[in-house]
Amino acid sequence: MTAAGLTTGLGGCTPDSARPGRRSPAPGATPVPVPATGRHQAGITLPQPAQRHLLAVVADLDATVAPGPLLAELGETIRTLTAGTDRRLLGLPPGDLTVTVGVGPRLVRAAGAALPGAADLPRFSRERIAPQARGGDLLLQICASDAPLLPVVAAALADQAGDRLRERWRQSAHRGAQVSVGNGLTAPRNPLGFIDGIVGPHTAAEQRRDLWLAGPPEVAGGTLAVLRRMELDLPRFAALSVAEQEAVLGRRRASGVPLSGGTAASGPALGAKTPDGRYLVPADAHVRRAHSSVVGVGLMLRRSYSVDEPAPGLFFISFQNELRTFTATLAHMETADALLPFTTTTAGATFLILPGFDRRHPLGSRLFG
Numbered sequence: 231m232t233a234a235g236l237t238t239g240l241g242g243c244t245p246d247s248a249r250p251g252r253r254s255p256a257p258g259a260t261p262v263p264v265p266a267t268g269r270h271q272a273g274i275t276l277p278q279p280a281q282r283h284l285l286a287v288v289a290d291l292d293a294t295v296a297p298g299p300l301l302a303e304l305g306e307t308i309r310t311l312t313a314g315t316d317r318r319l320l321g322l323p324p325g326d327l328t329v330t331v332g333v334g335p336r337l338v339r340a341a342g343a344a345l346p347g348a349a350d351l352p353r354f355s356r357e358r359i360a361p362q363a364r365g366g367d368l369l370l371q372i373c374a375s376d377a378p379l380l381p382v383v384a385a386a387l388a389d390q391a392g393d394r395l396r397e398r399w400r401q402s403a404h405r406g407a408q409v410s411v412g413n414g415l416t417a418p419r420n421p422l423g424f425i426d427g428i429v430g431p432h433t434a435a436e437q438r439r440d441l442w443l444a445g446p447p448e449v450a451g452g453t454l455a456v457l458r459r460m461e462l463d464l465p466r467f468a469a470l471s472v473a474e475q476e477a478v479l480g481r482r483r484a485s486g487v488p489l490s491g492g493t494a495a496s497g498p499a500l501g502a503k504t505p506d507g508r509y510l511v512p513a514d515a516h517v518r519r520a521h522s523s524v525v526g527v528g529l530m531l532r533r534s535y536s537v538d539e540p541a542p543g544l545f546f547i548s549f550q551n552e553l554r555t556f557t558a559t560l561a562h563m564e565t566a567d568a569l570l571p572f573t574t575t576t577a578g579a580t581f582l583i584l585p586g587f588d589r590r591h592p593l594g595s596r597l598f599g
């Protein structure tokens with residue numbers, strides 16, 4: 231089945247399974263188009279694997295602007311851009327272009343104070359976030375295999391919005407080659423050299439349970455995104471021995487296999503100990519501190535990218551149907567995660583990713599219609 235064939239119409243069901251990296255296209259192959267319309271927006275579980283290039287644009291709406299008509303127009307523009315019929319593409323083939331739209335807490339609160347997505351992201355330790363790079367009203371997550379498309383698409387969407395949108399911050403990011411982790415799964419390496427994105431809600435049942443919002447009707451089929459740009463202290467991490475690096479993460483650097491053994495695709499056995507009683511996955515290892523059952527939360531779908539500007543690091547992106555999945559995980563990491571001292575967060579925001587749309591149900595119409 232092609233990636234395109236996995237997207238269903240409104241009211242359809244979640245793709246059967248969107249495991250990391252299944253159906254990897256051959257290098258140099260023409261990317262398979264990803265339909266913009268359906269029950270869920272593209273750019274979250276599809277395509278698989280995620281495209282190599284990302285541009286996130288975060289903007290504010292002028293206080294007098296009604297979100298409904300603007301979102302509907304943006305949705306229609308996304309449809310024509312991904313179909314390759316928008317003249318503002320300047321003839322560039324859209325390939326596997328996806329544009330995923332989210333609205334920030336201020337706009338969600340205006341639609342309903344109790345709706346998922348109405349809460350701001352709290353502050354955490356190790357943040358150095360300029361006011362401009364915190365939060366925002368609108369997210370445009372633009373992804374494609376073909377890097378030159380990204381600024382062209384951002385410019386087309388900005389042209390459509392005109393002076394109704396004021397850009398707040400933007401971030402370009404890239405992913406490396408997919409690495410096989412067994413069981414037919416692949417994931418890319420992050421700038422620390424480790425395979426990143428193995429654990430997540432990859433089956434349809436896990437996605438229904440932990441990824442997609444089931445309701446209320448205004449948001450059903452959407453999800454919550456958290457974006458955090460994290461600088462990494464690469465010289466200090468590189469100065470550690472490989473064994474020390476692996477103790478920080480809790481997995482083998484080369485293979486992604488948990489320090490408790492098994493295969494990369496198997497989860498860490500957190501109770502496993504050495505004969506002298508030490509945990510094989512150390513008490514402060516990242517995969518233990520961030521483990522969903524240790525924290526007591528659902529699975530988050532991590533779709534992170536590497537960045538080199540403004541400083542080398544990770545553009546952490548996660549999707550989950552409760553903000554608490556992210557906040558409780560990071561709070562649990564803050565008490566003891568050996569990875570955190572290597573990070574400084576320099577941008578951060580959360581967005582309600584709107585439910586999917588089509589011609590009869592414009593983007594944002596259920597929330598702002």
Ligand code: HEM
Nearest residue numbers: 420424425426427428429460517520521522544559560573
């Ligand atoms: C620069 C910062 C970070 C780096 C380099 C990083 C890297 C990694 C790596 C290499 C893994 C193991 C492989 C995998 O399952 O994908 C992992 C697992 C994970 N990370 Fe991170 N991570 C970072 C920050 C975060 C943050 C901020 C969160 C959430 C608050 C998070 C949540 C998780 C979760 C939930 C897992 C799966 C743990 C498990 O169940 O085994 N990570 N991360």
